[in-house]
Amino acid sequence: MSLAKKGRSVGASFSPAQRFQQCAQAFQAAMARNDYGAGLGAAEGALKIVPQHMGVLSDYALCLMRLNHFSQAHAVYLRIFNAPPALQAQASATWLDGLAEVCGHLGLRDDVHAYGKLSLERADARHGHAVEPGPRAAAPAAFQPGTPERNIIAYTLFGDSPRYCESAIANVQVARELFPAWRCRVYLDDSVPAVIRQRLLDAGAQVIDMSGSARDGVHPLMWRFLVVDDPEVDRYLIRDADSLLSEREQAAIDQWLASPYWFHHIRDSFTHTELILAGLWGGCRGGLPALKPLMQRWLAQQSDVTRFADQIFLREQVWPMLRQSVLNHDDWFDFHGAQPLPAHAPIRWQTERFHVGSNASFKAIRGHSTKACGERQGWRVLDQAGQEVCRYHSRVQGKYWSADLPFFVAAPLGAGQWRVELTD
Template identity: 35%
Template sequence: MGLTISLQQLKKTNFDSIQSLNDYLDQISMQVRVALDSCQWEKAEQLLNKILTILPEHLVALSDLAYVKRKSNQLEEAYAISLSVLAIDPNYVKILDSLTTTCYQMKRFEEALHYAKRSIRLKEQEAQQSTHLYSLPTAVPTGLSKEKTRNIISYSLFGDSPRYCECAVVNTQLAKQIYPEWTCRFYVDDTVPSMVIQRLKSLDAQVFFVDNDKSKNNGLFWRFLVMSDPNVDCFIIRDADSLLSYKEKAAVDDWLQSGKWFHIMRDGIEHSELILAGMWGGYTGVFPHIQEMIQNRLESLQIRGRTVDQVFLREMIYPTVTQSVLIHDSRNLDGKSKAFPEFPLSDIEKIPYFHIGMIDIGALHTSIYIKDKQAKRIRWYLKNEQDETICTYDLDVRSSERVTIPLPYFYSLKIKEEKWHIHTETLEQ
């Protein structure tokens, strides 16, 4: 969180040098990042106020405070703080993105759209100045390979949350219907339950365990490794907690027929990024050393923020991608993209709030009642109509009698319809 300040500003603090002040800011910023990553909003606010007491116009601290206020559902305060940042620096894209989301949640849709377009425009201007540029092959891309194992839907998967693990299973099932010419690939580590790995493999998904060197990287980056795989011709990169859909398949098919090397999708006002990390694709043969690019980038960062993967794509990948790209954007944020083509309406597109890239668990929530008041850790089993186990996970519980389980929408719907049910047992008291 280092910031260049004048000697006059330094004199207003209790620090004897700019270096000592920046050391203090770096120390606090690390604590802030831990608080943000663990959703400790009150603690994060206290830490940020320590910085703002010393430097009231610290843009990073102010923008993080606006984020904390928004996550705490204090939208008016988040909005006011964001506007104060914009008054200091009208071209600060981080706050433009924050304002987009805040205004959207406040149902100020036209204002949100205004900030989203501004953000995209500024990011485009920055990308045009980038020196991170690769030359594209002279040949026109040939489309899908006849071998489906060379056409990859690439995911990162880590941890044992059903939000990601069960959605990964559902996506692998959906891919057989929606993307029959493609193969799902999951880059995983040993935090993914073995039963999830087995189910993915049984559905013909490829499972790649990252080695120790790669696992040191942020897991969100693993899915990008497909870009340099000589055994792959065509790839699309997706989020494990978002469902595949016929809407996106129509857009992908449109891209494959376009002769463009890359494809980008945006499907909402809040999609104000040049490349959304789970909504793009391309052909291999352009970025030969993606692992080294990722490693060098991460080593250069003191702090890895929430959107570190998308910032990497914006700064390191987009300048090359923009040379030959088809963009589908339902809001036309950049003023030059295409509308999504027609697509067959399925149950997926009928999900409430549906859009490409939607977090699937957000549409319908499932909670369970904990009968054992002394339970500290439980195991729950999801059963179907025949009382067969669909999945099972362990869960730490607190004093609450009810806990929310992040399940895919279609799981929660079957539970709501009383077709499926959840059984629990106590593991620890």
């Protein structure tokens, strides 16, 4: 059992067991705030008490990797890989994914393939047994490009972070060119600023309001899955708001549309070792049973709903059905009949960090504020002509505010072409 699962309150004594629990509590607190440096220290403290504890070793390796200590992380993950099966089984559930990822950071592509494929195969062995009937017909109905309102690219959006809001708007704009036979649909609630909702509508998106009772026991991350149940939708793509559509994805989707497969899935990174990536799959009407009651029942049974709830639900409940008829595009793992991503036009996003499904907001801006800690500072971005690009509010911490921005906004700011102006 990893540190993330063993923490609890301790008394005043300092027995080995209690020192371990103190380390576990420190690790949990560090992970809650994404402080991998503090998490590393807590894991190191625990390893002094239980040096062969596989769960702690996997937590330790994760922190090393997130702090870019890739060679050290690789060595720790290999300790777990080479441990006897009974010991190895005590490691965290994602240690093999971590090993594949760190090999990617180290440029060990053959090892990425080997460990990533092994992780996927083990997950498939656990979760690949059908729980509901699969697709009813031999092949889905042919794609109809003349009815874009029945071909939906579905997103979830909540909150007021530019990381998600600006990328969502950009996707709606780009989809008009790359996916003219599709329509973007955004499931959102009243936590999204009205100006963002209007910009989405102006760009051509459908907007589905999930505020209040409309949520009906469905986790916000999973709102986009409701498109599966819409009888007016024939084809759907489920996507992440902070990942940008591209020519590479367009070519893969076109190949799926010409195929007899009911579902589509893409893996385009050494980190893509989940059975179904929550923002890189799609399907056809009739291929799945109604997901809303399935999501409601599944969520009601969970004791701890995390930010990975959508991934876990798909792994446990949808993968057994999707795996029966899926075109997998995947250059990394050769898993489940994978085919390489097809040739495509040049990608418009000129950044070496881009891949299908990548996070577009790997840049941040920061500014001074005279507001008190905890208050919200208003700001906006102006282009070289003085025209407003976007406006947001960010929480002040220690006399400063900050915000994650997609690279297509951060780059002209960094180059001095655009500027930030405080609004209140």
